[in-house]
Amino acid sequence: MNCQWCESDTARETSDTVYWELPDGTKAIEIQETPSIHCLDCGMTYQSDETVKEIEDQLFLIDTSKLEKSMTYAELMAAPRLLKRNYFDFSQ
Template sequence: MLICEWCESDAARESSNTVYWELPDGTKAIEIQDTPSIHCMECGMTYQTDSTVNEIEDQLFLIDTSKLDKSMKYETLMEAPRLLKRNYFDFAK
């Protein structure tokens, strides 16, 4: 059972959705299909968990974004080869 982070209802369910993400350098946005998401049947909000957001942002920071298509699947993005092993600028880790 999931609790909605917006309305605190227990009507939240796992889903996958298309999201649009701005690249770290601000040059463009890309479409990411089949992104793991949470959808609340009560309030209608659809969102990504903090974990998913961090994974996407880290991956976009660690790969050569100039080689990205305008649209791709989440799985394809996460499998893109990294230039660095981890985000050395994320001091929260």
């Protein structure tokens, strides 16, 4: 796997804690055990575009007022949705 930042081939899949601002901008939450990529050469840890989209879509589709300040990625993704999909995402 190549690093998106330094293009080294030492990037590896891992999980990490990330902090995400809610779509309405009211607060940020901690998301533990988030699928991530870590580069052994440059030290950068980041999330794939697919993971970022999954998180952002889920936060848009659930009742964020019921979220705890901290949760795991699996807990976030298992939260019940108010809508079936993000009808405002025109990239599909």
